[in-house]
Amino acid sequence: MPFTTKATISSFGGKLYKLTHPSKATGSEMAVNLYLPPQALSGGSRKVPLLIYLSGLTCSPENCSEKGFFQHNAAKRGLAIVYPDTSPRGLNLPGEKDSWDFGEAAGFYIDAQAEPYAENYKMETYITRDLPDALFSDEEFGKYLDGEKKVSITGHSMGGHGALSLYLKYPGKYASVSAFAPIANPVNCPWGQKAFRGYIGDGEDKEKEWKEHDSTELVRKWDKGTPLNMLIDVGTGDNFYKQGQLLPENFEKAAQEAGVSEGLTVRYQEGYDHSYYFMASFADEHVDHAAKYLGLL
Numbered sequence: 001m002p003f004t005t006k007a008t009i010s011s012f013g014g015k016l017y018k019l020t021h022p023s024k025a026t027g028s029e030m031a032v033n034l035y036l037p038p039q040a041l042s043g044g045s046r047k048v049p050l051l052i053y054l055s056g057l058t059c060s061p062e063n064c065s066e067k068g069f070f071q072h073n074a075a076k077r078g079l080a081i082v083y084p085d086t087s088p089r090g091l092n093l094p095g096e097k098d099s100w101d102f103g104e105a106a107g108f109y110i111d112a113q114a115e116p117y118a119e120n121y122k123m124e125t126y127i128t129r130d131l132p133d134a135l136f137s138d139e140e141f142g143k144y145l146d147g148e149k150k151v152s153i154t155g156h157s158m159g160g161h162g163a164l165s166l167y168l169k170y171p172g173k174y175a176s177v178s179a180f181a182p183i184a185n186p187v188n189c190p191w192g193q194k195a196f197r198g199y200i201g202d203g204e205d206k207e208k209e210w211k212e213h214d215s216t217e218l219v220r221k222w223d224k225g226t227p228l229n230m231l232i233d234v235g236t237g238d239n240f241y242k243q244g245q246l247l248p249e250n251f252e253k254a255a256q257e258a259g260v261s262e263g264l265t266v267r268y269q270e271g272y273d274h275s276y277y278f279m280a281s282f283a284d285e286h287v288d289h290a291a292k293y294l295g296l297l
């Protein structure tokens with residue numbers, strides 16, 4: 001099914017497309033922004049690889065495309081970026097809009113099993129299947145995107161959890177992963193527990209299942225012979241980090257204990273907070289991280 005283009009905006013010599021498209025997984029129309037760098041467009045006509053950026057709680061595709069500054073270096077390296085939404089919208093499910101850290105704009109990049117979310121909150125399937133399939137097969141955008149190459153994945157906060165956990169759940173699917181201030185051990189923090197309780201369910205068996213979506217648990221199972229190709233930045237002035245919502249040290253420790261920390265870089269950036277000022281400061285480096293593994297550097 002084709003994309004509907006709502007707006008086309010020039011950015012760093014390329015174009016940002018504000019789009020919507022239907023998703024089978026969510027049973028709804030999904031908003032998504034796509035950045036095509038100049039190399040893919042007129043005069044370039046080269047197929048470019050794709051980086052997926054997963055946003056945090058409360059975000060839409062707009063936040064990062066407006067103020068993350070990823071397009072700056074993507075335009076130099078010849079990399080397309082897709083900015084998906086953070087949940088289905090407009091469903092009016094009971095309780096969906098009661099809080100900012102659960103429900104609408106807080107889909108957590110997992111497939112919900114609990115009611116009333118089980119039918120539509122299938123964000124894992126949307127990100128791993130519906131969205132890439134739609135982009136690479138699209139008559140218009142498919143011309144510019146290199147579907148032969150793997151894609152890379154990155155994200156912020158809840159989206160950092162999404163990027164790390166999908167990378168670890170689907171070994172070999174993504175060329176590399178990076179994350180800003182990821183919720184790295186969701187089973188042990190209030191945001192993650194609220195999401196997993198609401199989307200997966202509670203009780204002993206369900207809580208065991210939560211671990212299948214937790215990056216700190218998943219990294220323990222990573223193949224020892226395969227480098228992680230993973231970059232994580234966390235700001236030491238981040239209030240959510242100080243409140244124990246992110247827990248990157250637990251992730252690092254688990255990777256070290258499992259003997260899989262080859263290719264893992266975790267940086268604690270002095271004084272930076274949780275905001276897009278932090279991300280914009282290091283966005284060029286995260287784009288370079290992806291560009292390296294996508295063969296652009």
Ligand SMILES: N[C@@H](CCC(=O)N[C@@H](CSC=O)C(=O)NCC(=O)O)C(=O)O
Nearest residue numbers: 056057058059063100156157158159276
């Ligand atoms: N409304 C909340 C703050 C919400 C917030 O900070 N969201 C972050 C992501 S947090 C983890 O996933 C974000 O990216 N916000 C969008 C932005 O443009 O900054 C509160 O009141 O504390």
